[in-house]
Amino acid sequence: MRDWQSELDLEPHGEGGWFRRLYTSPHEVSTPHGPRPAATSIHYLLDERQPRGLLHRNRSDILHFLIDGGPLEYVTVDPAGALHRTLLSPDAERHLLVPGGHWKASRLTGGARHGLVAEVVTPGFDYADHEFATDAVLREFPELAQELREFVRR
Template sequence: MNPAAADWIARLGLAPHPEGGWFARIHTDARLVDTPAGPRAAATSIHYLLDRRSPVGRFHRNRSDILHYLQSGGPVDYWLLEADGSVRRVTLGLAPNQQLFLHVPGGVWKASVLHEPADHALVSEVVTPGFDYTDHEFLTLETLHADYPRHAGSLAAFVRPG
């Protein structure tokens, strides 16, 4: 593991994330809001890190909106599967054609991939209403092929095995 990634993992107390990469929840708002799925914290926040050992965050979606802020390293590519069947790639990084911030609406499939030759990307995320595992879903290969057949071959590597 590169020194920068190891330092962030130790400094922030990051643990392996089920999507890939590393994470730690850093905030849960004490206020609750009603949602169709039940009460949720008004907002939650995590630190999320991809590195060379775990360079991919597998396709998943949440009911809530997620705001992503690049904190260190990068660039990192985000692949978004839109409801109309289109695919959009957004790169978080420091170059003029890259962004420091990304908003992903609830219900949109997303994957993140550490951009070559970066050795890490540390992103902070804010979820509104707050994250709850019952609002989270991993993309399957069957859904990828059924809903995004034009892109299934190029994006299958970003789907969690099993």
């Protein structure tokens, strides 16, 4: 197995896993929350040391593209509280769109040792647009609490 963390010079990510920003557009777009780059992109890796990404949401849309490894399971919750599961795998889907405002978590599954994805965020990522889930999300969606609890930081 390739050592993607070293090869791509990835750093620990606050969500879990490893990342490195690849691109920030020099063009800005106006949003209700201030100007943002038109797009940003990162490499994001889950591996045996960091097999899970915590539940979080962004204001922007995020496209995920499986590059290597997997399968990775993405668990998303739309604003109405509907839970969706998507498997990114060489044998199934290789990309996923998570619309802005949807909660998202990820994990290795099916015996995977790693999963490397590229993410494109549009409008571009800004920490002011990012929110980690807390127990308040579990109270907001009590019917999903059992399934989401493992993805909420304690």
